[in-house]
Amino acid sequence: MRMIAGFETPTSGDIRIKGDSVIALPPNRRNVKMVFQHLALFPMMNVHENIAYGLRCRGAGKDEITRKVGEVLERIGLPDSANKEISQLSGGQKQRIAIARCMVLDPDVLLLDEPLGALDLKLREHMKIELKALQHEFDTTFVYITHDQSEALVMSDNVAVMKDGRFEQVGSPQDLYHNPQTPFVAGFVGDSNRWSGKVKDVNNGIITATTDSGLTLQSKSATGDSVNAGEDISIFVRPEAVQLHLGDDAAQLANAGGDLNHMPVTVESMLFNGANSRILVNTHSGERIEVDLPQRGEHSTLRSGDKIGISWAQSQSLCFRGNYESRTKTPGVSIAVCPFLPVDFTIDSTAAYRCIYPVSKRKGRHGRL
Amino acid sequence: MGAYEYGLGNYIEFFNEPVYWNTLLRTAVMSIFVTFVTLIIGFPIAYYIAKIARQRAKAGLFLLCLIPLWVSDLVRSFGWIVLLRETGIVSSFLQYIGLVDGPVEFLYNDATVVVGLVYTVMLFMIVPLVTTLDGMDDSLIEAGFNLGGSRLTVLRRIIIPYAMPGIISGCIVVFMLTAGSYLTPILLGGKNSQWFTEQIYEQFITRFNWESGAAFGVLLLIFTSITVWIGLRLSGQTLSSTVAKT
Numbered sequence: 001m002r003m004i005a006g007f008e009t010p011t012s013g014d015i016r017i018k019g020d021s022v023i024a025l026p027p028n029r030r031n032v033k034m035v036f037q038h039l040a041l042f043p044m045m046n047v048h049e050n051i052a053y054g055l056r057c058r059g060a061g062k063d064e065i066t067r068k069v070g071e072v073l074e075r076i077g078l079p080d081s082a083n084k085e086i087s088q089l090s091g092g093q094k095q096r097i098a099i100a101r102c103m104v105l106d107p108d109v110l111l112l113d114e115p116l117g118a119l120d121l122k123l124r125e126h127m128k129i130e131l132k133a134l135q136h137e138f139d140t141t142f143v144y145i146t147h148d149q150s151e152a153l154v155m156s157d158n159v160a161v162m163k164d165g166r167f168e169q170v171g172s173p174q175d176l177y178h179n180p181q182t183p184f185v186a187g188f189v190g191d192s193n194r195w196s197g198k199v200k201d202v203n204n205g206i207i208t209a210t211t212d213s214g215l216t217l218q219s220k221s222a223t224g225d226s227v228n229a230g231e232d233i234s235i236f237v238r239p240e241a242v243q244l245h246l247g248d249d250a251a252q253l254a255n256a257g258g259d260l261n262h263m264p265v266t267v268e269s270m271l272f273n274g275a276n277s278r279i280l281v282n283t284h285s286g287e288r289i290e291v292d293l294p295q296r297g298e299h300s301t302l303r304s305g306d307k308i309g310i311s312w313a314q315s316q317s318l319c320f321r322g323n324y325e326s327r328t329k330t331p332g333v334s335i336a337v338c339p340f341l342p343v344d345f346t347i348d349s350t351a352a353y354r355c356i357y358p359v360s361k362r363k364g365r366h367g368r369l
Numbered sequence: 370m371g372a373y374e375y376g377l378g379n380y381i382e383f384f385n386e387p388v389y390w391n392t393l394l395r396t397a398v399m400s401i402f403v404t405f406v407t408l409i410i411g412f413p414i415a416y417y418i419a420k421i422a423r424q425r426a427k428a429g430l431f432l433l434c435l436i437p438l439w440v441s442d443l444v445r446s447f448g449w450i451v452l453l454r455e456t457g458i459v460s461s462f463l464q465y466i467g468l469v470d471g472p473v474e475f476l477y478n479d480a481t482v483v484v485g486l487v488y489t490v491m492l493f494m495i496v497p498l499v500t501t502l503d504g505m506d507d508s509l510i511e512a513g514f515n516l517g518g519s520r521l522t523v524l525r526r527i528i529i530p531y532a533m534p535g536i537i538s539g540c541i542v543v544f545m546l547t548a549g550s551y552l553t554p555i556l557l558g559g560k561n562s563q564w565f566t567e568q569i570y571e572q573f574i575t576r577f578n579w580e581s582g583a584a585f586g587v588l589l590l591i592f593t594s595i596t597v598w599i600g601l602r603l604s605g606q607t608l609s610s611t612v613a614k615t
Binding site for chain 1: 506508509511512513514515516517518519522526527530531533
């Protein structure tokens with residue numbers, strides 16, 4: 001992010017905006033504007049002066065400044081606040097002013113550095129929607145950096161997941177969620193149950209594996225790579241892919257078709273959270289599995305200690321080569337989210353991604369776009 | 370010696386004697402000049418300490434600014450005298466490298482007084498400036514560049530307005546210290562310095578005219594206060610937003 005804005009220089013690679021390299025341009029000559037994490041509104045100026053600053057730097061006339069500031073305030077829905085001091089604004093209003101201050105200059109790209117990080121939960125949910133609306137309003141490419149994956153998925157057309165300063169995967173939110181290409185992405189985007197195990201045999205693309213605790217699972221390779229018997233793999237299953245079977249249904253499960261993974265389990269506890277309720281179940285070998293609990297009433301009688309069955313399709317469990325170290329061990333990650341509206345913004349070549357690493361290491365922070 | 374009377378006689382005497390108020394004016398003008406020079410030199414130093422230097426270097430640089438204050442005014446001024454007098458180090462050095470033919474006297478002129486005073490009060494300018502600049506979020510500067518400002522614009526429109534409380538509070542302290550200083554102008558400027566404090570000293574000690582000395586003291590106080598008030602007015606700051614804040 002700081003490289004796109006020009007505050008840091010990549011050690012290699014290139015950054016192109018609308019096809020032209022901007023590497024050699026200093027930050028004040030690039031048509032890339034940035035909304036800082038803590039907004040960085042100028043406290044000694046009022047709202048009008050804050051927004052006018054960029055126009056004035058550009059040498060715009062007085063009438064033009066007044067007109068444009070009025071227009072942009074209209075668009076962000078704060079037409080009367082031109083003469084307010086920054087300290088009089090609420091968090092959400094400050095956010096909008098910070099965006100307006102950039103948008104008044106018609107940038108090619110707007111960068112937002114964890115724009116919602118400083119807001120409280122309620123406001124964050126609200127601003128998520130608002131930001132998306134603003135983006136449509138201004139019709140410009142927005143690039144967000146965020147650690148909040150739901151923010152990334154909700155707001156963007158294109159998501160890049162970064163780890164240690166490298167792009168793990170770039171794709172649409174749907175793509176990232178359903179077809180993760182690396183174990184890190186699978187673990188980072190959305191929730192997953194995960195196991196590590198060894199491949200027992202491979203048949204027709206269906207991989208049968210035994211987990212470390214002795215479960216036998218069938219799954220598909222996520223990347224299409226072929227794996228051989230005896231290899232270490234890790235397996236990911238989304239909680240919403242798992243189905244619950246109660247009563248008779250559970251008894252019949254044992255005879256179900258071959259393309260299902262199924263097992264009897266014991267309910268450990270219920271995590272009620274409205275529409276996002278979960279249930280934790282234990283397998284006989286003591287593994288804990290998270291399952292989404294549909295709130296349609298038929299499961300409301302479930303109690304801790306009940307014996308039920310669960311199942312999921314082979315195609316819903318993804319496996320990757322190698323062992324996946326648990327998420328707590330991996331460093332924090334930034335997701336760069338780019339709603340590529342007019343696709344005129346490219347970061348060129350893998351070299352550009354790689355270059356981010358040494359810089360971020362030197363600065364002692366985690367990878368940043 | 371008659372009985373004591375209340376009255377403004379001593380003040381009237383001050384205004385009737387041009388030497389007196391010329392000295393006061395000269396002191397004020399010189400002090401303002403010293404304050405200005407200190408600000409011009411101190412601001413880049415403070416900016417460097419607050420924004421560019423690494424954390425560890427900061428303490429060291431601060432210490433360097435502080436060290437001159439560890440010795441008394443007197444010793445510091447004598448230090449300058451050793452350097453600048455006719456037979457001093459600078460003069461000898463210039464003769465040695467052949468730039469001048471005979472010994473040069475650097476002491477006893479206005480420039481030396483200004484240099485000596487700036488050196489003495491520099492720290493009082495740097496400390497409030499560093500404090501304000503330290504509190505400034507780096508992203509403000511970056512935002513300034515990001516929105517298209519040149520270096521000059523960012524300095525003029527963002528950094529200086531932000532640092533204004535620190536600048537004013539530093540200037541007030543420095544101005545007061547300079548206008549009220551005695552040893553440095555006397556020792557480095559000699560009889561030519563015509564500093565107002567010297568005038569007060571003379572009234573009290575040499576001429577034994579305590580009444581007049583007391584009146585001069587009050588006049589100096591009033592005069593510097595008015596100058597500070599005008600300065601605050603011109604910069605649009607208040608005392609509570611500057612000195613009282615730091």
